[in-house]
Amino acid sequence: MTDRIERVTAYVAEIPRDVPYLGPLRAGETVNRRGYIVRQGNRTLYPTADRSVLLRIDTEKGLTGWGETYGIVAPEAVRAIVDDVLAPVLEGRDPFAPAVIHEDLYDLMRVRGFFGGFYLDSLAAVDIALWDLLGKRLGAPISTLLGGCRHERIAAYVSGLPKATLSERVEFARDWQAKGFGGFKFAAVVADDGAEAEIAALREGLGPQARIMADLHWRHTAPDAIRLIRRLEPHGLAFAEAPCAPEDIEGIAQVARGVGVPVALGEELRTVHEWQPRFAARCMGIGQPEMGRTGITQFVRIGALCQANHVAVMPHATIGVGIFMAASLQASATLQNLPWHEYQHSIFAPNLALTRPTGTRHMACEAGFYTLPDGPGLGVEPSEDLLARIGA
Structure with missing residues (x-):
């Protein structure tokens, strides 16, 4: 079965929660205008709602694979990378080679220093979606594809x-x-x-x-x-x-x-x-x-x-x-x-x-x-x- 990637789409999901991650606010902690808290104990930013970035890959033959990456802070950064950098490169490729594609996408930006952060988060979402597509193509769970x-x-x-x-x-x-x-x-x-x-x-x-x-x-x-x-x-x-x-x-x-x-x-x-x-x-x-x-x-x-x-x-x-x-x-x-x-x-x-x-x-x-x-x-x-x- 020959197939090609037709479309790559990133979505931002936001899920409300009653209690912020890590529990109620402590003394000195406030929610800023973007809905973030700086936890005083480790000086790290956390959202008051759960956020994530989902990625959908559709093929010309009608298969759909889903991926997801870390998106609790600045999820639109990931979506911009997908839309502007990754989707145009992926369109038209054979989707059933996730490890090869991962290496190719990594190489796109490595000389610019993007071997971490939001760029690699974006690659994680793509990689998961490609493995999902391969499993669906072969009718097997990913654990089987990885050796058992x-x-x-x-x-x-x-x-x-x-x-x-x-x-x-x-x-x-x-x-x-x-x-x-x-x-x-x-x-x-x-x-x-x-x-x-x-x-x-x-x-x-x-x-x-x-x-x-x-x-x-x-x-x-x-x-x-x-x-x-x-x-x-x-x-x-x-x-x-x-x-x-x-x-x-x-x-x-x-x-x-x-x-x-x-x-x-x-x-x-x-x-x-x-x-x-x-x-x-x-x-x-x-x-x-x-x-x-x-x-x-x-x-x-x-x-x-x-x-x-x-x-x-x-x-x-x-x-x-x-x-x-x-x-x-x-x-x-x-x-x-x-x-x-x-x-x-x-x-x-x-x-x-x-x-x-x-x-x-x-x-x-x-x-x-x-x-x-x-x-x-x-x-x-x-x-x-x-x-x-x-x-x-």
Whole structure:
């Protein structure tokens, strides 16, 4: 079957939410005229609504593939890149070579320094849509195309405890524990009494078997991070995420050598070129690739590097509408060393109404485990509600 790409279209989706990501506003935090908050704990910009960029590729023979990328800040930047740079190059190409196309698109702008940021986010959306098209063309899930599904179920840890007080956060975690979840990650950026008090209260409330992780949100120098993590270790810390600024490779390596628990990182890294120096410096024991930034081609290559460097993979899950979440599950299911996948409880469950299965089973996360959709390609596509929201 010969086919060609006829049209590439990017859409911005905005989904209201009752409570901002990471929980209620803290002292000194206000919502600006564009609907953003600067979180005081890590000086980082977050939206008050969930935003994402969806990408649709239509072929001349009538196939449609869907992709999605990280779009919580300045999503129109991604759409402009798609419209002005990528769509004209993609039109007329054979769509059934996603890895080849990814490499060609990467080469378009590399000499101008665009080997990260919004340009690579745009490539991630294209890449996911192309793999979706290939799966639909062959009538097989993406996990099959990538070599086979190793995991029918993927263990999920609860990420974020978005309540105003520590006692409420402990009770919130206990509610999820009662639903069958065994792993919990707290955000130190909103741990008002400090990370040590946070983990001590969680350990007391959840008991000795719970796995408790800490997201340190890039806040610390290496010496400060080492001192903090050592204080958390007696409470059974499972891993410490993002202890230092992401550009401080040597500092993160110092932390990894100076503590007794794995360091986790990688959500902000988009290609193997960004990951490679961190492997060389032995910065991590856990890699956290984010499908919304990497796309499937780079995600798989990063997973192979993790395997070769004896690093576990626990994929990151960010704000989206469910398309790149399905891609992450499909690709993650093929990995060997996959202890956990992050579960964004405030995002995943509502997204099930924004997507629909293309086979007989939707993706799900229940009793502490993800299950994959069983349809071809991603196994999911936008629901009628989401299509109406984005005007597709």
